[in-house]
Amino acid sequence: xxxxxxxxxxxxxxxxxxxxxxxxxxxxxxxxxxxxxxxxxxxxxxxxxxxxxxxxxxxxxxxxxxxxxxxxxxxxxxxxxxxxxxxxxxxxxxxxxxxxxxxxxxxxxxxxxxxxxxxxxxxxxxxxxxxxxxxxx
Amino acid sequence: xxxxxxxxxxxxxxxxxxxxxxxxxxxxxxxxxxxxxxxxxxxxxxxxxxxxxxxxxxxxxxxxxxxxxxxxxxxxxxxxxxxxxxxxxxxxxxxxxxxxxxxxxxxxxxxxxxxxxxxxxxxxxxxxxxxxxxxxx
DNA sequence: GTTTTTGCAAACTTTTTGCATGCGG
DNA sequence: CCGCATGCAAAAAGTTTGCAAAAAC
Numbered sequence: 001x002x003x004x005x006x007x008x009x010x011x012x013x014x015x016x017x018x019x020x021x022x023x024x025x026x027x028x029x030x031x032x033x034x035x036x037x038x039x040x041x042x043x044x045x046x047x048x049x050x051x052x053x054x055x056x057x058x059x060x061x062x063x064x065x066x067x068x069x070x071x072x073x074x075x076x077x078x079x080x081x082x083x084x085x086x087x088x089x090x091x092x093x094x095x096x097x098x099x100x101x102x103x104x105x106x107x108x109x110x111x112x113x114x115x116x117x118x119x120x121x122x123x124x125x126x127x128x129x130x131x132x133x134x135x136x137x
Numbered sequence: 138x139x140x141x142x143x144x145x146x147x148x149x150x151x152x153x154x155x156x157x158x159x160x161x162x163x164x165x166x167x168x169x170x171x172x173x174x175x176x177x178x179x180x181x182x183x184x185x186x187x188x189x190x191x192x193x194x195x196x197x198x199x200x201x202x203x204x205x206x207x208x209x210x211x212x213x214x215x216x217x218x219x220x221x222x223x224x225x226x227x228x229x230x231x232x233x234x235x236x237x238x239x240x241x242x243x244x245x246x247x248x249x250x251x252x253x254x255x256x257x258x259x260x261x262x263x264x265x266x267x268x269x270x271x272x273x274x
Numbered sequence: 275g276t277t278t279t280t281g282c283a284a285a286c287t288t289t290t291t292g293c294a295t296g297c298g299g
Numbered sequence: 300c301c302g303c304a305t306g307c308a309a310a311a312a313g314t315t316t317g318c319a320a321a322a323a324c
Contacts, residue, residue: 070211072209072210072211072213073209074207074209076209076213076215078213092251092255092257092259094257095260101255101257103251103254103255103257104254105247105250105251106250107247109246110242110244110247110264113242113243114229114240114242114266117240117241118229118238118240118271119271119274120229120231120238120240120266120268120269120270120271121268121269121270121274122229122266122267122268123232123267123268123269124266124267124268125264125265125266125267126263126264126265126267127247127262127263127264128262128263129251129257129259129261129262130259130260130261130262130263131257131258131259131260131261132257132258132260133257133258134255134256134257137256137258
């Protein structure tokens with residue numbers, strides 16, 4: 001598990017503790033956008049006793065540390081995904097079946113366009129596509 | 138008010154009724170992302186008695202009709218804006234003061250990139266930038 | 275007249291907060 | 300041991316639903 005080994009120092013370096021709940025959440029966190037409730041369910045199913053509040057707090061911490069990326073699609077649910085090996089990418093969200101496909105895109109040009117049009121200092125961005133997946137067409 | 142005059146037939150054509158609450162909401166709806174609560178407050182301040190539930194239902198209808206665009210930034214609040222004259226555009230959201238700047242971008246290239254990499258059929262997309270506005274830098 | 279829409283109450287979902295207890299370093 | 304982190308209970312915030320009364324057409 002190179003991912004886990006690589007993530008742990010991250011906590012210590014920033015003055016946070018490596019606790020069992022945090023390790024468990026890191027164990028199940030996929031690289032696909034997943035809600036806190038879903039993660040909580042995944043832990044339960046693995047027989048790990050956990051608390052939804054801890055899941056939220058941990059995801060918030062991981063997001064602040066840059067380990068996790070938080071996204072929101074149409075609904076009012078936040079989704080979290082491990083940034084890990086896959087790196088920065090975007091999503092194709094099927095409005096019929098809810099499936100999510102990852103897609104890497106080169107958006108340098110967009111950032112360049114923004115820079116030309118405004119003095120706004122961009123630190124991050126979200127880019128999501130909605131429509132029909134191959135199966136639902 | 139060319140906007141209002143242009144919007145109203147939209148309702149009738151799709152079998153919906155032109156009611157006072159809908160007209161009032163259209164009156165205050167800005168072309169900048171605004172939450173249901175905020176709109177409700179704007180109506181109150183104008184002395185218009187209204188109901189938050191009606192605001193939600195109306196915004197949902199307008200969104201389905203394409204009059205309004207729904208977006209969600211980091212928080213769990215949905216924001217709605219009139220699509221009207223400004224047309225499709227994106228947002229620069231300041232994470233310090235919450236101000237929102239509009240920015241028109243040419244994203245054809247991105248859609249082209251998606252088309253090359255996947256058979257997914259894109260119907261709409263969201264693209265938001267976060268960072269520091271000019272004042273907050 | 276009859277069908278859509280509204281307003282109110284209440285439910286529901288997701289997320290946040292407060293605080294005593296527990297665990298990591 | 301000291302202090303950050305957890306778990307529990309409860310609250311907050313945002314949104315949705317059911318239903319009788321009102322208003323469009």
